[in-house]
Structure formats: C-alpha cells, structure tokens
Amino acid sequence: SAGLLLATAVSFSSCDDFLTRDPQDTVSDIASFWNNEDNLRTSFLDYYTHFFPGYRSGWSRADNFAETNVADWNDDNAQEAATFFTLVAPASSTTDWNFNTVRDINLLISRIESSTLADEAKNHWLGVGRLMRAMEYATLVQKFGDVPWFDKTVSSADNDQLYRARDPRTTVMDNVKADLDFACQNIRVSDGTKGLSVNRAVAQGFASRIMLFEGTWQKYRAQNTAKATEYLNAAKGYAADLMASGSYSIAPSYKSLTTSEDLAGNPEIIMYRSYVESVIMHSLMSFQNTEPEKSSPSRSFVDTFLGSNGLPINQQEGNPLYNANKTKAGFAVETADRDPRLADNIDEESGLRLNGITAVYAASGYFANRYVNKDLIDKPGGMSSTNTTDAPVMKLNEVLLNYIEAAAELADLGAYTLTQADFDKTINAIRDRQSTSMPHVTLQGSSLAVDGVAINDPARDADVKPIIWEIRRERRVELAYEGLRFNDLRRWGKLQYADMKLNKKLNMGAWINKADYPGTDLSKIQLCDENGNLVSGNEGYIKPITDDTKLRTYADKDYLYPIPVDQITMYKNHGYELTQNPGW
Numbered sequence: 106s107a108g109l110l111l112a113t114a115v116s117f118s119s120c121d122d123f124l125t126r127d128p129q130d131t132v133s134d135i136a137s138f139w140n141n142e143d144n145l146r147t148s149f150l151d152y153y154t155h156f157f158p159g160y161r162s163g164w165s166r167a168d169n170f171a172e173t174n175v176a177d178w179n180d181d182n183a184q185e186a187a188t189f190f191t192l193v194a195p196a197s198s199t200t201d202w203n204f205n206t207v208r209d210i211n212l213l214i215s216r217i218e219s220s221t222l223a224d225e226a227k228n229h230w231l232g233v234g235r236l237m238r239a240m241e242y243a244t245l246v247q248k249f250g251d252v253p254w255f256d257k258t259v260s261s262a263d264n265d266q267l268y269r270a271r272d273p274r275t276t277v278m279d280n281v282k283a284d285l286d287f288a289c290q291n292i293r294v295s296d297g298t299k300g301l302s303v304n305r306a307v308a309q310g311f312a313s314r315i316m317l318f319e320g321t322w323q324k325y326r327a328q329n330t331a332k333a334t335e336y337l338n339a340a341k342g343y344a345a346d347l348m349a350s351g352s353y354s355i356a357p358s359y360k361s362l363t364t365s366e367d368l369a370g371n372p373e374i375i376m377y378r379s380y381v382e383s384v385i386m387h388s389l390m391s392f393q394n395t396e397p398e399k400s401s402p403s404r405s406f407v408d409t410f411l412g413s414n415g416l417p418i419n420q421q422e423g424n425p426l427y428n429a430n431k432t433k434a435g436f437a438v439e440t441a442d443r444d445p446r447l448a449d450n451i452d453e454e455s456g457l458r459l460n461g462i463t464a465v466y467a468a469s470g471y472f473a474n475r476y477v478n479k480d481l482i483d484k485p486g487g488m489s490s491t492n493t494t495d496a497p498v499m500k501l502n503e504v505l506l507n508y509i510e511a512a513a514e515l516a517d518l519g520a521y522t523l524t525q526a527d528f529d530k531t532i533n534a535i536r537d538r539q540s541t542s543m544p545h546v547t548l549q550g551s552s553l554a555v556d557g558v559a560i561n562d563p564a565r566d567a568d569v570k571p572i573i574w575e576i577r578r579e580r581r582v583e584l585a586y587e588g589l590r591f592n593d594l595r596r597w598g599k600l601q602y603a604d605m606k607l608n609k610k611l612n613m614g615a616w617i618n619k620a621d622y623p624g625t626d627l628s629k630i631q632l633c634d635e636n637g638n639l640v641s642g643n644e645g646y647i648k649p650i651t652d653d654t655k656l657r658t659y660a661d662k663d664y665l666y667p668i669p670v671d672q673i674t675m676y677k678n679h680g681y682e683l684t685q686n687p688g689w
Contacts (some may be wrong), residue, residue: 139220145230146297148213149237155206156240159378159496160387167389167496168588170473171400178657179590180602180611181581182400183469183649187605187657194667194689201248202672204255210238211258232291236308239284242277243315247322247592248666250274250686268681275332278319282339285312289343294350300369300377307376309347310499313507316340318596321514325598326664334520337511341521344508347375348530353501357539359583360449362502364390364478366486368495376498388490390476395488398458401467402451404613404646405602407439408432408564409581410447415544415555418443423558433616433644436470445541450475450585457615461627468649469614475586503589505531506580513573523548523572532579546575566599595664605656609637612656614647662688 138144160167168175177188214234217227238256245252251271259266288308296304320337323329347353356362356373368377380386392398412418412426421427426442428434436457440447450473452458457470467473478494481487486494509531515521525548536543546553546560552571553560565574577597581590594600605612619627620643632645639651650656667689676683 134216136219139216140222142222142226142230145213145217149230149233149303152206152210152237156237157376157378157498159498160380160389160492160494162385162387163490164388167387169389170392170476170586171398172392173588175588175591176586177400178603179594180608181403181406181586181590182473183403183612183614183647185399185468185649187650187655188400189657190659190663191667194685195669197671198669201666202245202669204245204253206241207238207245207255208258210234210241211255214238215258228291229293229296232288232308233303235284236288236292236303236311239281239288239315240311242281242284243318246274246277246281247318247595249668250665252277254280256280264679264681268676268679268683270682271684274327275323275329278332278336281315281319282336285315285339285343288312289346300371300374301379303376306347306350306352307499309343310375310504312343313340313347313504313511316343317507317511318592320511321596324514324518325596330518334515334518337515337518338520341508341511341515344504344511347501347504348508355501355534355538359446359538359540362497362500363476364494366478366481366493366495368497373501374497375500375504378496378498380493380495382486382491382493386486386491386493387496388492389496390478390481390487390492390494391489393472393474393477394482395465397460397465398467398473401469401614402471402473403469403611404432404615405608405610406581406585407447407451407471407615408610409578410444411543411578411582413442413444413543415546416558416560417562417564419563420561422561432646435618435621436615439616444543444582446582446585449540452477457617459617459622459625459627460629462622462625467614468647470617470647471615473586497587502535502583505535506576506583510573510576510580513576517570517573528553532576535579535583548572598664600659600663603657604659605650606653606658612648612650613637614649616646617644619643660688662686 158167160169166173170176171182174188177184178190214231217230217234220227222230242252242254251274253269254272254277285308289305289312292303292305292308294305296302316336317340320333320340323336324333353375354372356371361371362373365371368374408418412424414424414426416424416426418431432439440453452472452474455472458465458467458472459470460466476494478487481494485491509527512521512523512527516523528546528548533545535541536545544555546555549559553575560571560575562574565571569577577593580593591603594602601607603611613633617630617632631648631651632640632642633648634640634645637648639648665686668683668685673683673685
C-alpha cells in the first residue's frame with residue numbers, strides 16, 4: 106500500500122490489496138495540515154516514483170529496451186528465448202488489479218477540497234490529484250478494459266460499492282477525460298523545479314498520450330467511431346496547446362535525451378527523473394554496456410529505418426539508394442546511407458557482436474546502445490547498478506508525434522483535414538534535429554513524398570493507410586526502446602506484429618557469412634533465408650530461435666490482461682460477480 110509520508114501528521118494504513126480482502130483502513134489526520142502547500146507538495150512527491158518511474162532504481166528493471174513484459178512483447182527485439190504473453194489467468198496479483206493508489210489519491214483530493222486554500226492554489230493541487238487519478242485509471246483500463254470507477258473513498262462496510270460491477274470502459278474514460286481537462290486547465294504553468302515537478306505541460310503531455318491510446322483503441326478495437334473521434338480530438342488538442350506554448354523545443358542531439366548525466370536545461374525535456382551518484386542510481390545502461398543482449402534489435406526493427414534520402418530501403422521506384430542486396434551485403438553496407446537514428450540505436454562502431462566471438466554478444470548480432478553514454482562505459486556511472494544517466498519521463502518529440510498521429514487518424518475518420526503545416530511542425534521539426542537532419546516529408550494526396558518522390562513502402566501492412574504507416578514508422582524510430590511499442594501495437598490492433606510465426610522478421614537478425622570469421626566457433630548461431638527458413642550453409646540471417654514450438658504467438662484475448670482468479674473468488678464469496686475478460 107502507498108501511504109503519505111510518515112513524517113507528516115497523517116497516516117494511512119491499508120491492506121495489501123484493496124480488493125483482495127475486506128478493507129480495514131483507518132484514517133487519522135489533522136485538517137490544518139491540508140491548508141499548507143508545502144505539505145501538499147511533499148504528499149504528492151510520495152507518488153512520483155509510481156507515476157514517473159524513469160529508469161527505476163538499483164537493479165529494478167524499467168520497461169525500456171528489454172527484460173520486462175512491456176519491453177519484450179513487441180517486434181523490436183529478436184530473442185534467444187521468447188518472452189510469452191500471459192498464458193493463464195494468475196491465481197493472484199497485487200500489482201495489476203489493484204486500487205490502492207486510486208484510494209490514496211481520492212483521499213488526497215477529498216482533503217484538498219475541504220481545505221481553506223485560496224481557489225487558485227486549491228485548483229492547482231486538485232489538478233495534480235486528478236491528473237494522477239486519470240493516469241492510474243488509464244493504466245487500469247489499458248490493461249483490463251472495463252473497471253469499477255471510484256471517485257470517492259469507500260467505507261469498509263459498503264459492500265455494494267466495494268464489490269460493484271465493472272463500469273463500461275467508455276464511462277471510465279469519459280471520467281478520465283474530465284480529470285485531464287481539469288488538470289490541463291488548472292495546474293500551474295510553472296510550479297516547483299522545472300522538469301522535476303508536475304506543471305501544466307506535464308499534464309498536457311500525459312493527457313495527449315492517454316487520449317491517443319484510447320482514441321485509437323476505440324477506432325481499431327472497439328470500432329466506436331464517435332468515441333474515437335472525441336478522444337482523438339482531445340489528444341490533438343492537448344498536444345496542440347503544449348506546442349503553442351513555445352516553452353519547449355527539439356534538442357540538437359537525439360542521443361542526449363537518453364544518455365545525459367544531467368537533463369536540466371535540455372529544451373526538449375518536459376519532465377525527467379534525476380539520478381545522482383551514491384544517492385539514487387539505476388542499471389539500464391549496464392544492460393546495453395556490460396551484459397550480453399539475449400534480446401537485441403530484430404530484422405523488423407532495423408529494416409524500419411529509412412535510407413538517408415528519406416525513402417524505405419526496399420522501395421525501388423525513384424530511389425537511387427535502392428540496393429536489392431543491401432541487407433545481405435554485410436553490416437557496413439547495410440548501415441551506410443541510413444537515417445542517423447539507426448546509429449543512435451545500434452552500435453555501428455563495434456560492428457556485429459556475435460555469440461562465439463565476444464562474451465558481450467547480441468542475440469541478433471545487432472547490439473543495442475540507445476542508453477549508452479560513451480564517456481561512462483568504463484566508469485561506475487555506466488556499470489552495475491550505479492548508472493547515473495538521467496531518465497526522460499515526458500519529451501516534446503512524443504507530444505509532436507501524438508499530435509500528428511491523432512490528426513491523421515481524425516482525417517481518416519473524415520473529422521479533420523491534414524495540411525502541410527501539420528507535418529512541418531511535427532515530423533519535419535523532429536527531422537530538423539541537428540543530429541538527425543533527415544529530409545522533410547510533404548503531403549501529396551493520400552500519401553507522403555520526399556523531394557517529389559512518393560513514399561511507397563513494399564513492406565507496408567496493406568490494412569494501414571500510407572500516411573498513417575509513415576507516421577507510425579517515425580514514432581517507432583524516434584521513440585525506440587522507450588517502453589511504448591507494446592501499447593502502440595495493442596491500440597492499433599496489431600499484436601500480430603509481436604507474433605514470431607506471423608512476423609518472420611521478428612525472429613531474424615543480421616546477415617552474416619561465417620567464412621568471414623575464420624578460427625571462431627559460430628556453431629551456436631543458426632542461419633535462415635529471407636523467409637525465415639533454416640539454411641545449412643555459411644550465409645544467411647541469424648535466426649535466434651530455431652524450434653517453432655518455442656516461438657511466441659498471440660491470441661485475441663492477449664489484448665486485455667486476465668483478472669486474477671482470487672479477485673473473482675473474493676467477489677463471489679461476498680455474493681457479487683466480477684466477470685473475467687474474454688478468452689481467459
């Protein structure tokens with residue numbers, strides 16, 4: 106359970122799981138405590154590591170890159186051993202189906218409402234509370250779909266409320282949207298230390314993320330056009346308001362966003378988590394620096410990066426860089442003349458890292474390095490659990506991509522008309538980053554073009570419109586390994602991309618010729634052709650998993666998490682029903 110700081114005059118004690126057993130909570134506090142803004146600021150800070158975990162701390166894994174379900178359940182990494190979707194409903198869970206934080210935030214909100222603070226201050230802190238409630242509920246809805254909505258604390262004797270049926274998803278998300286609207290209108294433009302405190306831009310950034318998820322979910326999964334339009338308009342509006350403030354701008358260096366020891370003052374950073382030697386440190390860089398990458402960039406991921414002329418590498422028409430054998434000509438040829446962000450995500454200087462040649466190898470051959478600060482490679486700040494690079498929590502680049510995606514989805518629904526200006530202030534602004542410097546896209550009818558050449562990717566999913574395909578590509582490249590891809594696939598209705606049998610490029614890595622490595626034992630590396638079929642010779646694409654029975658596959662039920670069995674049983678024991686999600 107999450108209480109308020111013990112040092113205050115308030116103490117909340119709660120059971121381990123709000124809905125696992127009968128609540129036996131007691132609250133004891135002093136009314137005057139809530140009339141002091143410093144006390145409120147301290148109280149909300151207690152929840153920052155929950156809502157804004159950054160890279161987490163110590164050896165605790167963040168959802169960035171690999172080795173958590175959210176990080177691994179997508180198409181970015183090939184794996185030596187597949188991370189499977191949940192196979193059966195868990196017997197119990199204290200982390201997913203859990204309303205402790207909802208309860209605590211509701212208590213905070215009620216205390217603020219009863220305070221004697223002036224209206225401006227009261228509305229600011231109510232906005233912070235409602236932002237956090239919206240974020241918590243968005244996470245619950247994204248996992249479970251329908252959930253019970255609580256906007257007040259519930260008495261331990263009120264079983265009708267404690268064991269109420271799940272509210273419809275749209276009912277909950279309408280309430281979430283109302284919370285987000287209030288937060289974005291009332292949270293101060295500036296409060297506390299910039300970048301380390303919740304301000305209006307932080308609220309707008311998270312609001313755009315939450316509403317983009319729900320808008321696209323309603324479009325592709327629920328097929329509710331009216332709600333899709335409403336939520337996508339909200340996502341676009343929140344992003345547009347932040348963009349119009351002019352308070353943030355694209356930083357010169359893409360790599361600086363994920364490798365800086367101090368993100369203070371970075372113009373692109375809306376919020377970050379600070380790490381300080383001997384105070385609070387993490388281990389994310391170590392997994393891309395000192396450990397073998399048993400999950401590493403897939404063929405699918407690497408092929409996504411455009412050529413340096415802004416055209417897909419497999420597009421032949423109008424593309425002087427087209428090379429039919431580019432991915433088979435060796436690492437140096439494959440990585441030449443590509444979007445510079447490829448080199449910001451995989452180690453080009455060291456070349457391929459092969460199992461049998463180096464102890465710190467990559468399952469696919471490609472070694473991911475998005476989070477590696479070269480100056481810290483051999484220092485404590487880049488090793489073990491003592492990493493000191495700061496973690497971006499919300500950035501302008503994501504907000505720009507949220508805006509253009511929401512705009513394109515609205516246009517596809519007939520609810521908006523895209524203009525060149527939409528692309529100039531989003532994708533083209535990102536591509537103007539000094540370290541990226543990629544060609545601009547231009548709107549050309551129902552597709553995008555670069556320097557007069559229409560983009561026509563042969564690898565495009567036929568079910569995805571050309572403009573939306575390219576926006577999704579830019580998002581995948583720009584926000585690589587930031588823990589967003591799994592939810593992107595879910596909200597688009599594209600979990601099949603994370604299926605290793607359906608997406609052959611997911612279980613493929615770099616092309617190699619073993620004869621190029623004389624005197625080495627590469628027997629652990631199996632090879633395949635472009636269709637994923639095993640080959641017996643020296644040449645082919647690395648195929649990390651060769652036993653088809655060990656490949657990850659998806660089912661439609663995987664779009665929602667299962668309700669833990671003990672929750673269903675507990676409801677039943679009290680004479681109420683908690684329905685399981687479909688297919689579980």
